[in-house]
Amino acid sequence: MVKARDSENTSNLKRGSWSPEEDQKLIAYISKYGIWNWTEMPKPAGLLRTGKSCRLRWMNYLRPDIKRGNFTQEEEEIIIQMHQELGNRWSTIAARLPGRTDNEIKNYWHTRLSKKCYQEIQAAIEDNQNNPPGVDSLLPSTPEASNMDGYKESPISSELSIDDYSSSSPPDPAGEIYENQTIKENIGSSNTYRDLQSLLEQYSFPMENLYKVDGCGATAQGGLSKEELQIIFELPFPMEGSDMMEGYGAIPYHGIEVSNSQCGLQEGPYLFSSNYEGGNDFWP
DNA sequence: AAAGAATGCAACCGCATAACA
DNA sequence: CTGTTATGCGGTTGCATTCTT
Incomplete structure (x- = not known):
C-alpha cells in the first residue's frame, strides 16, 4: 500500500493554535456548504490550513454536537469498562459517548483515569500486603470453572x-x-x-x-x-x-x-x- | 512573588485502509 | 488489478495554565 501523503503544499500554511477568526471561517463555510472535501475545503473557506488540520479542528472542537464540561461518573465508568475490553480503541469508545471525541477521551484517560486506575491497583496491592491471601485464594472455586484440571x-x-x-x-x-x-x-x-x-x-x-x-x-x-x-x-x-x-x-x-x-x-x-x-x- | 515542575489539552504526525480513477 | 488520494485513527508533542516550593 502506498503511503498516504498530503497533497497540499504546506510551505505557506499556518500551523499551531486556531484563532477565533479561523474558527468562524470554518464554521461559516461548513454551515453554508457542508463537508464535501476536506482537502479542497480550506481554500474556498479562506483558511491557510491543511484539510487535515481543518478536519481535526472541526471534529474535535467546533462541531455543534460536542459536549463540553467535565466527564460524568457514568461516562468515566463507561470509558474504564470499555478500555478494559477494547484497549486504546478511542474512536470506538467515543462512539458510546455522544458528544465526546476520541481525542478528548484519550486525553482524559491519560491524564486522569489511568492514574485513578493505578491508584486503585496500588490500594489493592497494599491491601494484599496487609492481608496476604494464600495461593488458594487465587484459584477458581471449582476446577471446571477454570478449565484447568490438575492445576492444584x-x-x-x-x-x-x-x-x-x-x-x-x-x-x-x-x-x-x-x-x-x-x-x-x-x-x-x-x-x-x-x-x-x-x-x-x-x-x-x-x-x-x-x-x-x-x-x-x-x-x-x-x-x-x-x-x-x-x-x-x-x-x-x-x-x-x-x-x-x-x-x-x-x-x-x-x-x-x-x-x-x-x-x-x-x-x-x-x-x-x-x-x-x-x-x-x-x-x- | 518568582521560578521550576507538573498537568491538561489542542494540534500534529505517521500509518492504515477505504474509496476512487 | 494497480496506483493514488482522502479520511480516520492512535501515538506523540508542545505550549499554556496551574500547582508547588
Whole structure:
C-alpha cells in the first residue's frame, strides 16, 4: 500500500493554535456548504490550513454536537469498562459517548483515569500486603470453572506462598534470559511485546525490569508481582484461552510463567513451570 | 512573588485502509 | 488489478495554565 501523503503544499500554511477568526471561517463555510472535501475545503473557506488540520479542528472542537464540561461518573465508568475490553480503541469508545471525541477521551484517560486506575491497583496491592491471601485464594472455586484440571495438584502451585510473588530475586525462567536486551530492543519482533509494553508503560512499570525469555514471551524481574500484573491486566486466574490470544502477552512471575506458546503465535495458553523444558504445560 | 515542575489539552504526525480513477 | 488520494485513527508533542516550593 502506498503511503498516504498530503497533497497540499504546506510551505505557506499556518500551523499551531486556531484563532477565533479561523474558527468562524470554518464554521461559516461548513454551515453554508457542508463537508464535501476536506482537502479542497480550506481554500474556498479562506483558511491557510491543511484539510487535515481543518478536519481535526472541526471534529474535535467546533462541531455543534460536542459536549463540553467535565466527564460524568457514568461516562468515566463507561470509558474504564470499555478500555478494559477494547484497549486504546478511542474512536470506538467515543462512539458510546455522544458528544465526546476520541481525542478528548484519550486525553482524559491519560491524564486522569489511568492514574485513578493505578491508584486503585496500588490500594489493592497494599491491601494484599496487609492481608496476604494464600495461593488458594487465587484459584477458581471449582476446577471446571477454570478449565484447568490438575492445576492444584501441580507441585509448583502447592509450594508457592505470597512471598514468592514479591520476591526480588531473579526468576528461574523457562528459557534463556537475554540479559543485555531490554524489552525496548525487542519491540519490533512481536505484537505481544508491543501490547505488553504499552500496557506496562501506561502503569509506569519500569521497562528495564522486563526481559525477553526465549520462547515464552516476556518476563519481569522485580517491580510488579504477578498479582499486580494480574490486576493491571484485569485477568481472571487462571486465564481463559481467549485472553491470551488477544494480546495480553506473558503474565509472568517468579517461578511460573503463564504464556501463550512461543510468543503467542498459535496455541495456548500454557502454564509453564519454572523448570520448563519445552513440554511441561499443565493446560494444553 | 518568582521560578521550576507538573498537568491538561489542542494540534500534529505517521500509518492504515477505504474509496476512487 | 494497480496506483493514488482522502479520511480516520492512535501515538506523540508542545505550549499554556496551574500547582508547588
